[in-house]
Amino acid sequence: MNIESLVRRNIRELVPYSTARDECGLESGIFLDANESPFNNGFNRYPDPAQLKLKQIYSLVTGIPSENLFAGNGSDEAIDLLIRVFCEPGADNIVTISPTYGMYRTAAAVNDIKCTEVPLEADFSLNPQKLLKACAAETKIIFLCSPNNPTGNLLNKDSVETVIRNFRGIVVVDEAYIDFSGDGGFAGKVNTFPNLVVLRTLSKAWGMAGLRVGFAIASAPLVSFLSKVKYPYNVNTLSQEKAVSLLKRGNRSQLDTVIFERERVASELKLVSDVVEVFPSDANFLLVRFKDSKEVFRRLLNSGIIVRDRTSAEGCRGALRISIGTGSENTLLLDRIKGTCAGNALSLLCRQRSTAETMISVKIDPGGNLVNEISTGIPFFNHMLEQIPVHGGFSLQLWASGDLENGAHHTIEDVAIVVGEALSELVASVPGNNRYGFSLPMDESSASVLIDTGGRAYLKWEADFPAEYVEGIESDMFRHFFDTLSRSMKATIHVKAGGTNAHHVAEAIFKAFARALRTALSSSGDDTKIQSSKGVL
């Protein structure tokens, strides 16, 4: 099949915009060619228009050759560009399935292209003959989505291949969710089928929705037409750099967690009497039919849980699309759906921090509804941090991924920063709190912690550890942790501790801190401000 003949004449003849960097070909030198600012702030230069490093690492991770990759501002950009390259406005059309991802229709409408939707079968499977029959001479692109959104199922591969082999135009297979399916998808077939385009994204399994990076995978000549019409600098510097560093980190354990959780949530939902059907899913969401979806939707919303109402989509009457969250988010969702949890609205305090060394996410539920989950990659530190919510009287979810190959220092320090900021917010969220807290010895080792949450950062540290290391962590790291915490939390913290067992000394300090915090957090009465000798804070 000659792809060039399918391309719109004006695009075939288009002389693409040539950037200053395209023309010079040099990576270093004195750049006086693009009217940029000469002052280096990290972003004064235009990004690489060909996204070479990004494509190189994505190629390494997936095995897809770089020459078959087009990188876009999300895969949404590729959807739009494919329509612009192949469809003549006001004349051509596209064909897709129903229900499916809404952007194919929207991007077509923006370009004045009609969209014909062919309903999937009752079990959401694809009937290739029915689809091909709906194509006319003006049909330039067929959009398929596998695993399909919002149904969650992979389309049968033979059926997809029948469509690719028998359609005389472009077939796009959107594989945004393929990583959750365990299937390799169609990316390996783009050099076999010149009319095939596979879409992939970093927004789902790679956790980079905020960066807006997606790929179209196709034969090199087809990729060159997409590159011809894209904005020259369509993927910004920050997104390219961050995507490269996150791709290097890998996503296997998060992927395994989501798949495990999907199966757990699906099997638990099947036992709920309000649930009519849980559709099989190869993605990171479940389509669930309820007896009364409106009531469930409202109940979840009242609890601060937002899901997607898909009841008006073809074949989806009474169905909600539910994304898979963390283990405890899913547990809370299940509790709310089962109606076994009090319906208090959740107001979570969330903090994130991401640097070259660590990536940290903290959620605090002042009401204590979440299951505590602490994951830093340092087992003893996890054990210590667990004491804070358990004895502090709230719930805490903390996920940290750090450069542990360089030791525990960065992870412990950065966790202290993020936890401290979240605790500072927690203190501020309790009007009329006690402000001060103190605690007395616990365990066979003694520890007492005095705390003032009134906004002054100071650490007084009088802890005697009987050993230099505690379960592999330098004992001075605990001083450093509380020093950093006192600053990020803006609290005065006095610690006095000692004992004969280093593990117990550390644990007693964390417990005492949490108890002191609990006292400080509890509300002393009907005051709405924090008490101070200078008035109120």
Ligand code: PMP
């Ligand atoms: N394809 C499908 C099937 C999707 O569900 C989505 C996003 N919801 C996208 C593409 C868009 O992905 P991106 O963030 O890469 O634009």
